[in-house]
Amino acid sequence: MVSRKKKIRNAVNIFILLSPWIASFLTFKLYPILFSFYLSFTRYNPIRGRPPRFVGLRNYHHLFSDPTFAIALKNTVLFVVITVPITTVISLLIASVLVSSLNIRGKQIFQSGYFMPVVTSMVVIATIFSYLYSPNGYLTALIKFFGADLKYGRGILADPRYALPAIMAMDIWASFGYYTILFLAGLQSIDRQIYEAAAIDGAKGFYLFRKITLPLVSPMLLFVLVINTIRSFQIFIEVYVMTQGGPLRATTTVVYYLYETGFHKMKMGYAAAMSYVLFLIILSFTIVQKLLVRYQR
């Protein structure tokens, strides 16, 4: 009898311990995901006060002929394929130099400095750069010095040709410190004796990097590529604060368009469909990257 009582008590305890997670999972994860999936097959404007109306695949169908979505997707893919490689190269280079045999002094200072933008709010960063890119900004002055012809003395963000590259540059600035730290962790776990042995065999410089560092750091490299790709596909705050998708849609990204569709135009069903399509795109990119890891091993 006593053991039975104990067993029940144990089960009750387990349930109480898990209950915060169970409640949160059901309410804020599982239900929204299922509801959103249903919503993506409906037309729903919460302002009108009518329940969602089922429209089948119309939202998805419409998405593929929506010219703004095409532009948003193009901008987002451009953003990913340009920023991700550049950020990766910069952060791997800096991490390699910091742990190299060059005996760099003040590692801690460099590391902390590079990391500072990472802890700073993206809204703050976007605000600072709005100023730097404005007609009165230092970066506007700089690119004018290098011969950029900005129209009518306006800032960088007002020019459709420069706006998206400007946001890309800012994103690289804001995020490379995070990946540098990850690469440092990866590089520091490599046994120094391997390098010493290779050095005795006469290997050096780039050869050493390609044949020893790169293969050993490749799990971290792929991790960095995956998380940076996922993050970059979701770029939103920068666009919201700096350009609101303009000028002339030059900086409209998928998540910004999703936000605009859902929260300005109040087309919630259509926005839900968009979120699922983006999710599938991100998922397929991630799977391809994971397969590449497996292929490499």
Next chain:
Amino acid sequence: MVIRKDWRYRTKQFIAYTLLIFVLTTTLFPLYIMFATSVKPEGNILPTWDSLIPKKVTLRNYVDVWKSANFDRYFLNSVIVTFSVTFLNIILDSMVAYALSRKGFKGSNFVLLIIIATMMIPAQVLMIPLFILIKKIGFYNTYWALILPFSVQGFGIFLMKQYFDGLPKSLDEAAMIDGAGDFKILFKVLFPISKPAIAVLGINTFLTTWNSFVYPLIFTNTDNMRTLPIGIAYFNTIHGIDYVHLMAGSSIATIPVIAVFLAFQKQIISGLTRGAVKE
């Protein structure tokens, strides 16, 4: 290894330092501009060499945004939300972690699997349905909306579980013989010796919540419910060219995180790399 001090080594070292210092300057320059502009008397914000260093330093802009632009309220909201979310995560994540680490129940691996899976759901899929849900249950434009959905998180559960797994089970057994129940073991025995993990969890939750933008943006609609990031974004859209005040507001949001970062670098970096090493 013999340290070679020949000219080639020296040249390489010189190039390395040049690169590192150039990148460091580039990284710190925008942050410097923020602080420098925030203490300038209104006026000279033109991009000249001359205006790089403020000649007169004033805290006037800070007083202005704090008093008349409602930044005191934004700051208070940010503090309330950040501390509540951080506190709840420390308590609730640990409870779940304790069950997973110590209770060895049927289906615990399945629970773990679901936690991993939910960590991978991208935020934009949840944006629309969470907004509708928050409206429906009456949390819209309240602190509840900014706190409850984020009070239990996979990152913290994992972190604490990992740490608990590394603590000897003999501790709990000894306490159990003394008649302690699960909650007493968790909070009186394991908690005091889990400070490093709690610090990592607390500081990282603090940073992400303090800087959180998307959900506070869509869950609130009145000025007095805005947190600092939202307040800055709105100030930006209304007074877009009033840079001295914008930078003062931005500094108010940034000084706490930079202070926390400088004080707890080790824990922050360990929290960030932990996620990576797990993969």
